[in-house]
Amino acid sequence: MRIERIKRRPGTRDAEATRAAILDAARAEFAENGLGGGRIDAIADRAGINKAMIYHYFGSKDALFAEVLQQNYALIRAAEAKLELARLEPAEAVGTFVEFSFDYVAANPEFIKLLNEENLHGGRHLNPDLARQLNSPVVAALSDVLARGVESGLFRKDVDPQHLYITIASICYFPVSNRCTLSAIFDLPLGGEMLNERRRQATEVIFGYLRP
Incomplete structure (x- = not known):
């Protein structure tokens, strides 16, 4: 291209x-x-x-890759901010965030490839301070959603927002990034049918975890 x-x-x-x-x-x-x-x-x-x-x-090429990686994270953080989770009721906010997380990785294969590449290099191109700065708004947004959900009796009290974010990201990321091997091993379709089922299950798993 x-x-x-x-x-x-x-x-x-x-x-x-x-x-x-x-x-x-x-x-x-x-x-x-x-x-x-x-x-x-x-x-x-x-x-x-x-x-x-x-x-x-x-x-240098390494410095350019680091900048691309930073941009990669900034793009998803900007898209997450547009969800305006604070304006949604707790259950709707969680469902919206899980579905967004799944759809984002499914629609952005370059995002997956760049993250996989950086993990192959041991995360050495990430600026830890900048990465934490980029990630803090989404963790804060989930913290607010959890607090409101606990107050209304919808969610359990002992959920760490950072761990919740990691769990959501993991559940959404794995079936998309590994769709080819999953398809080969389990004879699953590569496209929409398999991904739609994983998307639905991701939401159910997260709500099951949050339930008191």
Whole structure:
């Protein structure tokens, strides 16, 4: 996939547009070929720029991958914020969040590939402080939902919001990221039927866990 070439007025350079084009191209290249197989020349070609610009803005391939990874997390956090869980009743908020989490990974294969790649590298490209900063709003939102659910008698009292988030992410992530091997092992369909059933069960499992 080639990113549309950046249009510039003569004698000007739109730094923001250039960075965005590089990040889009790098996201596609790293998702397709991994960090080791991803090539700076290929990223430059996808972005329609000279590869020297990549080193100018990011310094190295590893630094560029780290920036792509950060963007990967920022995108899902921004999408989660749009759910406005605080405006929903507790049960609706939990159901909405679980379904969103499943649908997001199903609709964004690059998200899965980039996370898998970073785990292969031991998480060394993540900035822990920045990662915690990005994740804190969703944990805070779930904490509020849990507190309201406990107050209304819907949820048990001993649920840690961070652990709940990890559980939801795990239940939603695994059947999507491993759909090919699951299909081969259990002779399951790759597409909608299998994923729809896993999506339904994910919601049921989480509500079963939260029930007093």
